[in-house]
Amino acid sequence: MKRAFIIVMDSMGIGAMPDAGLWNDEGSNTLGSIRDLPEFDCPNLSRLGLFDIDGVGGGTGIFEAAVARLAETSMGKDTTTGHWEMAGLISGQPMPTYPDGFPEEVIAEFERQTGRKVLCNKPYSGTDVIRDYGREHCETGALIVYTSADSVFQIAAHEDVVPVEQLYEYCRIARRILVGKHGVGRVIARPFEGEWPYVRTSRRHDFSLEPPKATMLDRVKASGLDSLSVGKIYDIFAERGITDYVRMNGNEDGMRKTMDYARRDFHGLCFTNLVDFDSAYGHRNDAPGYARAMTVFDRQLGELLTMLRDEDILIVTADHGCDPATPSTDHSREYVPMLLYGKPIRGGVDLGTRRTFADISATVLDYLGVSQNETAGNSFLPLCAREPEEGRELLRLAAEARKGSYSPYSGFQVGAALLTKTGKVYLGCNIENAAYTPTVCAERTALFKAVSEGERSFKAIAVIGGKKGSEGAFCAPCGVCRQALAEFCDPETPVYLGTVAEPETHTLGELLPLSFSSADLKE
Ligand code: THU
Numbered sequence: 001m002k003r004a005f006i007i008v009m010d011s012m013g014i015g016a017m018p019d020a021g022l023w024n025d026e027g028s029n030t031l032g033s034i035r036d037l038p039e040f041d042c043p044n045l046s047r048l049g050l051f052d053i054d055g056v057g058g059g060t061g062i063f064e065a066a067v068a069r070l071a072e073t074s075m076g077k078d079t080t081t082g083h084w085e086m087a088g089l090i091s092g093q094p095m096p097t098y099p100d101g102f103p104e105e106v107i108a109e110f111e112r113q114t115g116r117k118v119l120c121n122k123p124y125s126g127t128d129v130i131r132d133y134g135r136e137h138c139e140t141g142a143l144i145v146y147t148s149a150d151s152v153f154q155i156a157a158h159e160d161v162v163p164v165e166q167l168y169e170y171c172r173i174a175r176r177i178l179v180g181k182h183g184v185g186r187v188i189a190r191p192f193e194g195e196w197p198y199v200r201t202s203r204r205h206d207f208s209l210e211p212p213k214a215t216m217l218d219r220v221k222a223s224g225l226d227s228l229s230v231g232k233i234y235d236i237f238a239e240r241g242i243t244d245y246v247r248m249n250g251n252e253d254g255m256r257k258t259m260d261y262a263r264r265d266f267h268g269l270c271f272t273n274l275v276d277f278d279s280a281y282g283h284r285n286d287a288p289g290y291a292r293a294m295t296v297f298d299r300q301l302g303e304l305l306t307m308l309r310d311e312d313i314l315i316v317t318a319d320h321g322c323d324p325a326t327p328s329t330d331h332s333r334e335y336v337p338m339l340l341y342g343k344p345i346r347g348g349v350d351l352g353t354r355r356t357f358a359d360i361s362a363t364v365l366d367y368l369g370v371s372q373n374e375t376a377g378n379s380f381l382p383l384c385a386r387e388p389e390e391g392r393e394l395l396r397l398a399a400e401a402r403k404g405s406y407s408p409y410s411g412f413q414v415g416a417a418l419l420t421k422t423g424k425v426y427l428g429c430n431i432e433n434a435a436y437t438p439t440v441c442a443e444r445t446a447l448f449k450a451v452s453e454g455e456r457s458f459k460a461i462a463v464i465g466g467k468k469g470s471e472g473a474f475c476a477p478c479g480v481c482r483q484a485l486a487e488f489c490d491p492e493t494p495v496y497l498g499t500v501a502e503p504e505t506h507t508l509g510e511l512l513p514l515s516f517s518s519a520d521l522k523e
Helices: 030-034 043-048 079-086 104-114 126-140 164-177 216-222 251-263 276-282 287-307 359-368 388-402 442-452 479-486
Strands: 003-009 066-070 118-123 143-147 152-158 186-193 205-208 226-230 244-246 268-274 312-317 336-341 349-354 412-420 425-429 458-467 494-498 503-507
Touching (some): 003 079, 003 251, 003 359, 104 164, 118 126, 216 359, 226 251, 251 287, 312 359, 336 349, 336 359, 388 412, 388 425, 442 458
Parallel strands (some): 066 349, 152 186, 226 244
Antiparallel strands (some): 143 152, 312 336, 412 425, 412 458, 494 503
8 A cells, every 4th residue: 555654844944045035035044054063963864865965965975765955936935835835736926924914905804794893903922912902802892913924814812702613703704805815824713811911722723725726635635545634734734635634742742643644554645744843943043952853853753764664655855944043033945855765766866956845746646646637846756766566577587597506515596687777687696616715696697797798887686595495585695796786886776685575675875885986096
């Protein structure tokens, strides 16, 4: 059963986009501001290839995911715009903000439909607004409407004056009014209680703008597959295109709930948003806190990686930046990282810089076999999918080659099949010798046959071995063969081991990290 996991590290940008100046975000680099702090320790993200992405720097060149730097095509840098683009929707306009309050036409219509007057109507802090306008609200029954730097229409009301259900109904009224040019990202109910200066209650509720077109989630659901949401994905997509959801209480809980889903049998998408990076650290300019949260996430990511099944793919990405080291506490217009990992994916593939986050949606739909219709973006799979039959086919050929083994001294028979980039296969077996040391392994037999025929570039190799009379089984190449292969093959070259029934895919870079190569001999 094919499963695709997407994990959004909310606000984990990797450097200013070329148009960052339009947003006053020149020089912003969220990852750049935390990666050198002592609190930052992310070996799993690193081995997947976070530092091998275009423009990030500091990678080793050996990594296990297919990696890309994604630009945002939409004109925005907010959570909703970023996630919608990931799901295939490009937004031409930024979500509207109201630094001078909402226009008369909006307020008048809201007052008419609710039958209540409006107080405040400016950007305001949520705790200050109930202190400054709460009394008047309680005396007159007028609703406190306020906004922030984000695209939000917030309504505060005392629970004794306006029962919560009634407040939610007012939010729905506002939601219906705030469409088109006034389509704010969220309408938020902000109930409070008690005596002056009052306290907010936990019955906050967000009413998101509905995506204007079908998204990746709608497509997945419409195909009868599962579409699971962890954290605020459910709100960001206005509850649409989701078959099951869980809320979360912090990043760690979000990762635990993602792993709970990973333990279940489902077929489709599991989409997780980890909002703490943004809300608890990015906006609060807490760089050490951000770095520490990344370290904790990295540990949990390591755990999730071990739980992935043969037909799982995982995408780790972000929705915008929020550089904790710049004076701004707002989001930043940055590129985001994209790490695509799993058995079906060839590791070590650098996909470069891509034009849009929507490539994520295209990839997920492509992988799940769901039609893309209007959703934008291009799938990464043609560039990095592993051909699933390749491993089995080469192991079958290696098992054939093993029959030629000359191994009277060890009785251990090995076969290898080496595939060239032009699609030719060279076979080899081990050839032993009474003097022992001239013995040559199956892998080198295949490699030397090919090289002596003029071949220089190889796509994959399979090896199978075992005692004479036994079925072929898992046989890892010896160190000398690894070194010989490294002379002609890239670190991401797949090495298929195991049996035809149960192939195991490794890469040469994994088998021989930090290899000695011709590069070391350069002056
Ligand atoms: N052998 C191989 O052909 N390939 C390997 O990767 C490991 C070992 C052969 C060499 C020798 O003939 C026999 O297995 C026992 O070492």
